[in-house]
Amino acid sequence: SCLDVFQGASSLSPGNRSGLGWLDCQTLLLIALSASTQCSIIQRFHTAQQRPGSHPWLPAAGHVELGWVMDWFSALPSAGYRYNDLVSPHYLTMIANLSGCSAHRRTPNCSDICFHKKYRTHDGSCNNLQHPMWGASLTAFQRLLKPAYQNGFNLPRGFSLAEDARDLPLPLPRLVSTAMIGTETITPDDQFTHMLMQWGQFLDHDMDQTVAAISMSRFSDGAPCSEVCSNDPPCFSITVPANDPRVRNGRCMFFVRSSPVCGSGMTSLLMNSVYAREQINHLTSYIDASNVYGSTEQESRELRDLSGQKGLLKRGQVVASSGKHLLPFAVGPPTECMRDENESPVPCFLAGDHRANEQLGLTAMHTLWFREHNRIATELAALNPHWDGDLLYHEARKIVGAQMQHITYTQWLPKVLGEAGMKMLGEYKGYNPNVNAGILNAFATAAFRFGHTLINPFLYRLNETFQPIQQGHIPLHKAFFSPFRIMQEGGIDPLLRGLFGVPGKMRVPSELLNMELTEKLFSMAHSVSLDLAAINIQRGRDHGIPPYNDFRVFCNLSSAQEFEDLRNEIKNLEIREKLRSLYGTTKNIDLFPALMVEDLVPGTRVGPTLMCLLTTQFRRLRDGDRFWYENPGVFTPAQLTQIRQASLARVICDNSDHIQQLQRDVFQVASYLQGMVSCEDIPAVDLRLWQDCCEGEERDALALADGGITLGGICHMPQQLL
Numbered sequence: 001s002c003l004d005v006f007q008g009a010s011s012l013s014p015g016n017r018s019g020l021g022w023l024d025c026q027t028l029l030l031i032a033l034s035a036s037t038q039c040s041i042i043q044r045f046h047t048a049q050q051r052p053g054s055h056p057w058l059p060a061a062g063h064v065e066l067g068w069v070m071d072w073f074s075a076l077p078s079a080g081y082r083y084n085d086l087v088s089p090h091y092l093t094m095i096a097n098l099s100g101c102s103a104h105r106r107t108p109n110c111s112d113i114c115f116h117k118k119y120r121t122h123d124g125s126c127n128n129l130q131h132p133m134w135g136a137s138l139t140a141f142q143r144l145l146k147p148a149y150q151n152g153f154n155l156p157r158g159f160s161l162a163e164d165a166r167d168l169p170l171p172l173p174r175l176v177s178t179a180m181i182g183t184e185t186i187t188p189d190d191q192f193t194h195m196l197m198q199w200g201q202f203l204d205h206d207m208d209q210t211v212a213a214i215s216m217s218r219f220s221d222g223a224p225c226s227e228v229c230s231n232d233p234p235c236f237s238i239t240v241p242a243n244d245p246r247v248r249n250g251r252c253m254f255f256v257r258s259s260p261v262c263g264s265g266m267t268s269l270l271m272n273s274v275y276a277r278e279q280i281n282h283l284t285s286y287i288d289a290s291n292v293y294g295s296t297e298q299e300s301r302e303l304r305d306l307s308g309q310k311g312l313l314k315r316g317q318v319v320a321s322s323g324k325h326l327l328p329f330a331v332g333p334p335t336e337c338m339r340d341e342n343e344s345p346v347p348c349f350l351a352g353d354h355r356a357n358e359q360l361g362l363t364a365m366h367t368l369w370f371r372e373h374n375r376i377a378t379e380l381a382a383l384n385p386h387w388d389g390d391l392l393y394h395e396a397r398k399i400v401g402a403q404m405q406h407i408t409y410t411q412w413l414p415k416v417l418g419e420a421g422m423k424m425l426g427e428y429k430g431y432n433p434n435v436n437a438g439i440l441n442a443f444a445t446a447a448f449r450f451g452h453t454l455i456n457p458f459l460y461r462l463n464e465t466f467q468p469i470q471q472g473h474i475p476l477h478k479a480f481f482s483p484f485r486i487m488q489e490g491g492i493d494p495l496l497r498g499l500f501g502v503p504g505k506m507r508v509p510s511e512l513l514n515m516e517l518t519e520k521l522f523s524m525a526h527s528v529s530l531d532l533a534a535i536n537i538q539r540g541r542d543h544g545i546p547p548y549n550d551f552r553v554f555c556n557l558s559s560a561q562e563f564e565d566l567r568n569e570i571k572n573l574e575i576r577e578k579l580r581s582l583y584g585t586t587k588n589i590d591l592f593p594a595l596m597v598e599d600l601v602p603g604t605r606v607g608p609t610l611m612c613l614l615t616t617q618f619r620r621l622r623d624g625d626r627f628w629y630e631n632p633g634v635f636t637p638a639q640l641t642q643i644r645q646a647s648l649a650r651v652i653c654d655n656s657d658h659i660q661q662l663q664r665d666v667f668q669v670a671s672y673l674q675g676m677v678s679c680e681d682i683p684a685v686d687l688r689l690w691q692d693c694c695e696g697e698e699r700d701a702l703a704l705a706d707g708g709i710t711l712g713g714i715c716h717m718p719q720q721l722l
Helices: 002-007 018-022 025-034 038-050 067-075 089-099 173-180 195-207 265-271 297-303 360-383 389-425 441-445 447-454 484-488 493-500 532-542 548-554 573-583 591-597 608-623 637-643 648-655 696-705
Strands: 188-193 503-505
Touching: 173 532, 173 573, 173 591, 188 195, 195 360, 195 389, 195 447, 195 493, 195 503, 360 389, 360 484, 360 493, 360 648, 389 608, 389 637, 389 648, 441 447, 441 532, 441 591, 441 608, 447 503, 447 532, 447 591, 447 608, 493 648, 532 591, 548 591, 548 608, 573 591, 591 608
Parallel strands: none
Antiparallel strands: 188 503
């Protein structure tokens, strides 16, 4: 922690250390940068301990205002100034430690070549042996285009009412949402089920999660961002316009900026450079089932059952009727799942991604895949009783990740991208170490959020004959952080049937996000319910995502100088007029809403610019992954043949409690019985292809002759593999 690092500085006496706990890492850095000499850095801390509130930049609440630092920076001479001239190398190192920057400059150890040639690390490092941090967790999102900030550096567009005297101000995100995104009208998808949306969300939580600001209170006075309506870092509240159709008694919605990468934005000044603010991906970018196993070694160990040599994940309560386990409960203080005193006090479930409890359909998916890991590990143990727990765990994990990749690229993406998009994606031609598989900022912040337009306002719950269960369907806002409903209202089976047995929501340009998402989001946790569409727009500005027009040019579409120039991609005149009324100029249009109102390319669920961005990202994720399941050497040819038998239908058959009837393709709409088959007719992965033929020296000799790595014992690494 910052305090631990600072306690190593001999200049501070023990009596002056305890009071530093309220200072966050970036605040410490900013204070340090404000000092004119190395001596005054320490002096400011001493003074702060002795006389809190006596300085205009240090209120009694103990938080530091950023404004004085910005003023200080702007007053410095611009030419030839070296920020690190202010402090000695010793204190520069200390400041870098305090800021947290040093901790993020980790250099992974990829020397255990026997492990790294066969298995992924949990944090994604050492996948690309030439660039070990590509795609790793806690690294920066990638950019297709230079970021667009109001000041070219770190302030979001729209941070002030007008970016420039010559420019039109950006519309309020909430106004854009109410004018053209929120809808009460829902058109069912006549082809694809609600599972199309649910797989997309589950997949997204394997690839990206933006790290939020380290403080949820503004630096100026310590007031919680949930209680203020100011653009006072890190708060960046979503302003509610006058005459809002819902919000009458609130002026804003809660929003906090994403945490910047160390060495970008304000912290870049310490490095004697100026780099625009970048954001952090908490997860590994690779499709590696990190939502099942975690994105750090520490997270993985918290999820594993290390009590025996079985390679299992920790299990929760047993479902009496099936003998299968639910996810374990998260331990620690009360969680967001126990906020409502009127509901049963059931804590959140624990999974590889902490958003597993966000809504019940997602929780059901996490339950399926944690069970799938344990099912595979148990079967591998029976086939190979000489394998230890680590080997069972890593082999099962490898198979689970491969199944997710196969389902995504052969069963899910073709429905989203259609024939045109899959042609744009191109065929797999092998691993390319020059491809960075990191997640694009525009993908995480705008493009992949297209899934929000596919969400029904209800989570349907169906019994064995696909009729509503006794407790009925659930309005979406009552399904947020509600694990008690799985414990007490029928388990995961009704939810799963409601996903593959009900049509999804069709994305119609005039019917985008249902009102459960724009008017009731997390209503039980906030005094003013949030608006997912407004959040998406605000997050894009927070991340410096360039306007829609810039991405049109990137995707080889024409640059729209006038709103009429959008007519080929947005045929609806009423929508174009709404854009004109809101934005005034095509150069201002935010990426997210524009992507959502583009007309669908025939045979797809995306418009042309969105197709371009999705194919760009999914090509990188495939081609830049050394452990891609089709990359020769990752699996034997016989094993790969079995992986290609995998389907989400089979995973449901194997890991639900009692589901026995479903369609072969759970993304495709089918009526009960007609179009459905028995689980006995769904192909399965034959794990006998993972059985060792022999043990000990004979196995090692065969592995060496085959040019491969042993599964245990001696590690053979032929030169051609290096």
